[in-house]
Amino acid sequence: MTIDSVPDTTFEIKVPATSANIGPGFDSLGLAFSLYLSLHNPTLCAVFDRSVTLEYTDPQNNQGLPLRPSQNLITKTAWYVLRCHGYLAFPRFVAITVTNPIPLSRGLGSSGAAVVAGVLLANEVAGLNLPKDRLLDFALAIERHPDNVSAALLGGFVASYLRDDDTASNTKALEGPFQPNDKINSHTDAFAPSAVAPRMPPSQVSRHVSLPWSAGIRAITVIPQFQLSTAKARAVLPQTYSRADLVYNLQRLAVLTHALGQSSPDAKLIHEAMSDRSHQPYRADLVPGLQVLLTTMVPDTTPGLLGACLSGAGPTVLILANDHFEAIAQKACTIFAEYNVATKSLILDVIQDGSTCKPCSATQ
Numbered sequence: 001m002t003i004d005s006v007p008d009t010t011f012e013i014k015v016p017a018t019s020a021n022i023g024p025g026f027d028s029l030g031l032a033f034s035l036y037l038s039l040h041n042p043t044l045c046a047v048f049d050r051s052v053t054l055e056y057t058d059p060q061n062n063q064g065l066p067l068r069p070s071q072n073l074i075t076k077t078a079w080y081v082l083r084c085h086g087y088l089a090f091p092r093f094v095a096i097t098v099t100n101p102i103p104l105s106r107g108l109g110s111s112g113a114a115v116v117a118g119v120l121l122a123n124e125v126a127g128l129n130l131p132k133d134r135l136l137d138f139a140l141a142i143e144r145h146p147d148n149v150s151a152a153l154l155g156g157f158v159a160s161y162l163r164d165d166d167t168a169s170n171t172k173a174l175e176g177p178f179q180p181n182d183k184i185n186s187h188t189d190a191f192a193p194s195a196v197a198p199r200m201p202p203s204q205v206s207r208h209v210s211l212p213w214s215a216g217i218r219a220i221t222v223i224p225q226f227q228l229s230t231a232k233a234r235a236v237l238p239q240t241y242s243r244a245d246l247v248y249n250l251q252r253l254a255v256l257t258h259a260l261g262q263s264s265p266d267a268k269l270i271h272e273a274m275s276d277r278s279h280q281p282y283r284a285d286l287v288p289g290l291q292v293l294l295t296t297m298v299p300d301t302t303p304g305l306l307g308a309c310l311s312g313a314g315p316t317v318l319i320l321a322n323d324h325f326e327a328i329a330q331k332a333c334t335i336f337a338e339y340n341v342a343t344k345s346l347i348l349d350v351i352q353d354g355s356t357c358k359p360c361s362a363t364q
């Protein structure tokens, strides 16, 4: 595609926050929420400058995020996709305003959302028209567990798997975007291409299916006011599991995928089926109060509660409920407070639409 044929419009990209795992579905289940990372390019720019700039509308929520496009996860991802499609510069100038209410490193899929936003950004500015499955391939070249990005892109309650679990080749796929050796022009901070183009991801890296979600079930997210990076929370997991633990999780996972779609949710069934032996026990030491919360907040003593688990890699706790949302949130925050963990809670809806990129009105 030539520069002249690249669409020059304003757009808004919206990507939802997600919760991964939902208890036993480690690296396979994801749920999309009514809380959105959004990217907006409010102004059409006549300047013939093929670069990108970034600003965040809410710097308080996004402290520490690099504004240099060459270091920011959203624009690094977009650059990776563009390089895979033969672009040697951004197709046109784009000044992006980012609004990100998704708390960072709390287990609500902020990095997955940033990666999906970057893929959609490249798709939009270069007019690539990639189908959703191909967008997912690019996102999965970067975020190597499919649970968050599948739910973020597609919306709703999604089960997915990677078709190739060869971690050695996974690492190679990451070399493109993250160690691009692309020199940065220190004046404009524009990307400049290295001699070697990054590896194009193979097609259909993953497979996914949308699962039914019972309409009245909402998500109470109880968010500790400290960060826990996904990398750190993955580092504490064992390399191998016993047959008993494998069977324990498989049995619950199979039941859970149906139990959450039933029109009259069975609280006791859901609560038991959200129990896990693959990641939560190992991560409990990283989240003071988690173990007590999970064992004391049960349907018998907490009206409206259906189940609770660590959200993604934590430290957020996800509580699924169909009533008494505020009271449940308050109870969970009180338990965390007993462990000197300050929290905020957000009551969110599960959304079915997934990520969008829409034209919007421009000022010139």
Ligand SMILES: Nc1ncnc2c1ncn2[C@@H]1O[C@H](COP(=O)(O)OP(=O)(O)O)[C@@H](O)[C@H]1O
Pocket (backbone or CB within 6 Å): 037, 065, 072, 073, 074, 098, 100, 103, 104, 105, 106, 107, 108, 109, 110, 111, 112, 114, 228, 229, 230, 231, 312, 313
């Ligand atoms: N809106 C964003 N813009 C740029 N980078 C982001 C954004 N959101 C997340 N990130 C990157 O992802 C990191 C958090 O990723 P991770 O530890 O996986 O936590 P989470 O559970 O929130 O996904 C941040 O430190 C930052 O590097």
Ligand SMILES: N[C@@H](CCOP(=O)(O)O)C(=O)O
Pocket (backbone or CB within 6 Å): 018, 019, 020, 021, 026, 027, 028, 106, 107, 108, 109, 110, 111, 112, 145, 147, 148, 230, 233, 234, 279, 311, 312, 313, 314
């Ligand atoms: N399956 C992953 C999910 C990580 O989700 P995040 O929202 O914490 O990035 C894991 O449990 O490590």
